[in-house]
Amino acid sequence: MVGIDAQNKNILDRKFICSDCSLILRDPVQLTACGHRLCHSCSLNQNQTLMACSQCHMQTPSDQILVDRGFKNDMRTLPIICSYCDWAGTLQNYEKHLEQLHQHSIANEAQQTKLSTEEKIASVVVEGVNKNLDILIQNLPLPEENINNTQCVSYDGTLIWKITSFNEKMMDAKSKRQPSIYSPPFYSSPTGYKMRAELYLHEDGNAGRTYMSLCFVLMRGSYDAILKFPFNYKVTFCLYDQTPQQRHIIDSFRPYMESNSFQRSRSEVDIASGILKFVSLGMIQQEGNPYVRDDTMFIKIMVDFGDIPTTLLSYALNLNPGLPMHIQQSMIEEEQNKRLFNKENTL
Template identity: 25%
Template sequence: MSAMAESPLTIPTYDGSLVSVRSTTSSMSRLQPATGLARRKAEPEPKWKAGELPTNYQCPSCFSYLRFPIQFEDCGHYICSSCLPDIMRVVPRCPTCQQPISKDKIVNDKNLQKEIQNLEVYCTNKEKGCTWSGTLRESQVHIESCEFVTVECPNQCGGSFERRFQSKHVDEDCAKRMIVCEFCKEKVPSENEISHLNICPEFKVPCPNQCSDKEYPRREVQNHLENECPKQEIHCPFADCGCEYLGRRPDIAVHMKENPGIHLNMAGKTITLQKKALQLYDERIKEQKNWIDLLSRKVNALEKSYGAQYIWKIDRYNERLQEARSNKKTTLFSPPFCTSRHGYRLALSICLCGDGKAKGKYVSLFICICRGDFDSLLAWPFSHRVTFTLLDQCEDVDNRRHIVYTVKPNVCKENKPFLGRPISERNASFGAQRFTDLDTMLTLEYVKEDTIFIKAEIDNEDMVAI
């Protein structure tokens, strides 16, 4: 046949067939499980108009018609593409003549495929009443719309039926079809109709006390019992005053009319008790207000003290001192710190070998105001006293001799670059140019383990709390 001359690279694939029949790899992992063959065996066999399928169109492996027929070049026999993987998986032999076959000598026959697809058939559901007939190719299109094919419920209720009954099932029988509650108009699945009616707020129910034949929407029953039902037992209006009478609504009116003195006496006692209780509540409220004021002052003090002092640890003192003497690095800056949680943002700076006229004789210590997130809420210019302390690290706490220097800012126009609200990242520094002389640094234990500690305290007595 002319199919023998076709390129093997044009072989179509079918579910479960080889991915590529002419694969150059010998690995059997390229063979897929025969899922397509199993699916074909589950499919109904076409009903041929000729009665039986001619043997030359029949697959010797699955005994059904050849679908995407594949021919072995060595013997000329045919097989389905879906049956090929099982044959190639163990010992590759032709199922017709048992001759060994090679996967490199397999081609498809498109002409034979066309012949088979043009065979006349009836619908596979002919016994159920379908009258369709046509070619095998057309049957594959027909089966998609055949009214006698068994389908499953689209609502996934678990039911199956012929397609022609689908509309009736979905509209009338399906347990999962959506229906509209006739009372509240809410859409609910049919299978949940009873449970919905048991809680539907608009479902009509009779009065639990059977006071009449009238029915009420479920949401109105409680209101009916509390305010309308003549058979509902209710407490006397003076129950909170101590009256224990319980009776039906009409009886309450009689009870009230017959016992005005008793009720008046109960009301008087209740008013007296409530007046005493109100006095106790007033006293408790005043006591709590005092506690709130006290706690508020404590919180305010804590807010002010948060960060109001800062201790700066400077290590490698001797190395840094030599750098200052050689003008390699004359000034050190501390990390910024705040006077309170939302207060001024400050930073310290120190010249270990002195600054200006004090250079070579004194240690110069300064402070500067940095731009902060809350500057718009603070009072300007900065006017709070700053105290610098060089901490003595003597182990005996009682013998420590700290060096203390206090700076009180002079609030005037000339000092605005130092004390005004920062415009740039930080203001000019101010402080103690002659904080302590260099010789003093070598006495006591101001320098210990090559480290010194500088403490800065900011007076927050008059600082505005935010």
């Protein structure tokens, strides 16, 4: 049996990924020559006196491969998003969840087999009963609606929040049925701060004007006991212009250190804090405005753990969000160095 698949395997630390099958390590063993790890079953596949590491190609004698029980215990608290549904939890509970999926699939297959027995010829029934269950589950399609609703969990301190059915949500806010909506949670790292945004779509301001208010919310996380508080990192909001002009609306704030909103949370969700007059509704409700297209709005929330200079914010937020985060960070650093170089040469 190879490693463990999960939606978020590509954003976990590479040390948790098998160098052979590229999945999350299952029963990890360590190659003593280089220190890299792979699944126990993957190590058995090679069946050689000297095992070559798939990652660095160093060779380890087969009798010097160590079963790494301590590392396996460390992996128990890894955050996991199921490959087959919207379940999220820790690795220690994931295998139980997968077992329940298997049992459910077996029950469904048995029921379908019973029905098809009455309607189809025996050969088709036998073929359906004998299908490999692992292959069946791996090929289960993820419902597109579930993907849109849950969105991808972010572990790098940024979130692009896709808000669909915007006009319906605006009517709910105007009627006070639902004054605010929440983004999916996102994280600073797999073991970091847990956060989300809260959007008030219809807030009354002065002189009869109305605004959208956008707030940042700290949530109680699994690793708060070892994190630093109060939370003191700059938060930036960006409302995307969905046209090539890219006239995004960008605003930032720094936490007020004395506020209860940025202390270690004792409840599930802290008090929201943010920008009360983020954008005028007059701008959003104009016919053909670039911020709401196909009844959909996109908002980016970026927690600045690297202290990006204010002059670079616009550049950073105009980068293609489809690029991997480490590429975006590299481009920001390159742009900063270029501007510093140009400034020094003009003095």
